[in-house]
Amino acid sequence: MLGAGPRGAPRGGPRRSSLSPSGTGRKRGPVAADSRRPQADPVTSRILNISVDCARPYELALFWSWLLGVPVDPDADPGDVEVGLPLGNGGHLIFQVVPEHKVVKNRLHLCLEPDGPREDEVARVLELGAMLVDDLRRPDGRGWAVLADPEGNEFCVLRSAAERASIDGSTDADAPAADPAAGTGPAPN
Numbered sequence: 001m002l003g004a005g006p007r008g009a010p011r012g013g014p015r016r017s018s019l020s021p022s023g024t025g026r027k028r029g030p031v032a033a034d035s036r037r038p039q040a041d042p043v044t045s046r047i048l049n050i051s052v053d054c055a056r057p058y059e060l061a062l063f064w065s066w067l068l069g070v071p072v073d074p075d076a077d078p079g080d081v082e083v084g085l086p087l088g089n090g091g092h093l094i095f096q097v098v099p100e101h102k103v104v105k106n107r108l109h110l111c112l113e114p115d116g117p118r119e120d121e122v123a124r125v126l127e128l129g130a131m132l133v134d135d136l137r138r139p140d141g142r143g144w145a146v147l148a149d150p151e152g153n154e155f156c157v158l159r160s161a162a163e164r165a166s167i168d169g170s171t172d173a174d175a176p177a178a179d180p181a182a183g184t185g186p187a188p189n
Contacts, residue, residue, distance in 0.1 A: 048091040049084075050110070053102075054151045057083040057095035063150055064093060066128050067112075102152045111144070111156045118145070118159050125157060141167045 054060045058076060061083040065072045068085065076083040084092035114121035118137070122145045126132065133154055134146040141163060144156045159167070 048089075049094050050087075050091070051094045051096055052153055053098040054095050054153070055097065055101060056151070057081065057097050060095045060149060060151055061085055063129055064095070067125060067130075067149075068093075106154045109154045109156065111158055113158050114160050116160060118157055118163060121160075122147070122157050 052060070058072075058078040058080055061072045061076065065085055070085050070087075073084050073086075081097040082094060084094045086092055112121075122132075125147055129150045130147040131152075132145065133148050137143040137145055141159065144158045146154055146156050148154050
């Protein structure tokens with residue numbers, strides 16, 4: 001159908017994640033094979049690194065190092081055009097210099113789960129130099145906060161596993177299925 005989105009739904013309307021009927025990101029079981037994908041091809045890929053374009057890689061890497069509690073590459077210097085932080089999977093969060101500044105919102109962002117209470121983490125991250133972009137936290141404890149790092153890259157702070165368990169009995173991550181930086185998506189968890 002011309003001008004229609006998935007399953008004939010109008011484009012631009014609310015969409016739900018394929019992970020669950022409610023769009024909360026909770027898996028509902030095996031996903032049927034996509035008929036467009038060759039079935040005989042056993043090769044797959046995994047995400048190794050996540051790269052972030054920025055003006056000052058070293059300074060932005062320091063912010064994220066403090067935020068995530070991981071060290072900046074010890075061989076990195078303030079003038080480097082690329083600086084990485086190790087991720088637990090063997091990959092890196094890489095900050096690389098680009099000549100242009102960020103103009104519009106991210107098309108991809110990170111959703112962070114704190115070890116402790118979300119409110120404490122949001123306060124800590126703001127003290128590190130982040131800016132609150134959108135507050136989607138709800139009075140019942142569900143939801144998330146959208147923040148931006150010192151160069152304007154959006155990210156979300158979700159509830160901790162303990163907060164999810166105490167509020168709704170679930171430890172499943174409550175990452176929004178749609179784009180929280182735009183304020184869209186399912187009702188916040």
